Amino acid sequence: MNITRRRYFGGAMKSQEKFLNRMAAEGHRLVKTGKLTYEFAPCTPGQYEYRVEYIGHLSRENAEDYVSFLRDCGYQVFYKNINVDWNVGKVEYRPWAQKGGRLAANETTLHRELLIVEKEKDGKPFELHTDPADRVQYRKALLRPWLYALACALALSALFAVRFRSVPWAVAAVLALLGLLWILWRIGKET
Amino acid sequence: MRDNGKGGALTEVTFFVLLALHEPRHGYAVMRFIEEKTGGRLLLGAGTLYGAITALEEKGWIARRGESEDRKKQFVITAAGREIAQRELSRLRELTNTAEAIIGGEKP
Missing domain, CATH: 1.10.287 (Helix Hairpins)
Incomplete structure (x- = not known):
């Protein structure tokens, strides 16, 4: 039976990663994310591991292309929000983002600033960024x-x-x- | 990732990606190719590989080439990329020849 946990980590990506990996170690695999919720399905304890990555600086096209690339690599990918405000039609200016991503809206990466990447454990290290x-x-x-x-x-x-x-x-x-x-x-x- | 395309000296990751894409491959296949050819010494993270692939695509050294049978996006080396890879091979040959002449006879 699926279980739901209510948690809010904001931009604390390492804490979120630890929480998801602890749940996976206890036999709960992430199946759905909400603004404040994580839904888990039963799995073999320690079968999966997670990494959380920030993508708020990417344009919509690049974010979608990256997600599609990760899925092609065999990973399960979930979007996750940093902020918890509920709204429609909001536009946020992000001067630090790359061209095409500076105006973030509900249709782009607003409330989808993080990616949760799931990998089935195969004994090899799981890091998304390996090159210095x-x-x-x-x-x-x-x-x-x-x-x-x-x-x-x-x-x-x-x-x-x-x-x-x-x-x-x-x-x-x-x-x-x-x-x-x-x-x-x-x-x-x-x- | 910084490559000096004009004077050779590609990064190891760039050179391996160019070698892997001498035939059309998707991201995961590129990762496996590099892992296999280096005996597991060079394990590329998907984020790093994506960064390398998009940078090479922007330079015109590789291009997208439709989808594989399992609907994964594939990439392949371009004529410009082949020229860069060939130049890097020549540079490495010259380097190993020089090294061989200087320290080749020495016992480790």
Whole structure:
């Protein structure tokens, strides 16, 4: 009998991956994902393993092409959301995304920012990114949204700190600046 | 993945993908080909292989070629890709000849 688990991991991909692999180790294979739910069917314990990948920076065409490529490689693939807002017709601007993916809508990768990739265990390591240069590209794609989010946080908190002569907003601006510098350092280190 | 197409020196992944696609293959078949030819030393992740394939497609070194019997997308090397692979082979021959002349007689 299928079971459903309610969980919300947001952008914590490693935690989501651990949860799915723990379920698989206990004999539950993922069959369906909802915004806050995961539906599992019984399977042999340890038969499957999972990886979670961020694709929010891809255009719709590239995301679909990648999913089709993964399915051709024999993997089962599920889309998963990062945010949990329910809406229709929303458009989100993602300046960090590649051309064609900067305006994310319900029809593209909005609420489908993650992929859950399932592989039947065959004794070989299961990693989606194995080449060092490719890993660097992927890590940069993960860092870029933080770069823009922190830049916006810095601009807003600095504006409020000056406008209202507020110490808490000034502290927030300093924290955003430190975060921004840390992300820039990480991106620079990857280059 | 950085390749120097003009002066040779392809990455190992690029060269193996070009070799694998001397006959039409889908992604999984390319992975298996590389694994088999390297005796399991080079295990490519699907994400890495997809990145390599799309980069080579953009360069015009490989192209899509319909679907296999089991409806999987296939890729094949182009004339430009063959020329690049041939050039890389010549470069590697030259390199091994030089190495052979210098250290070939030495016992490890």
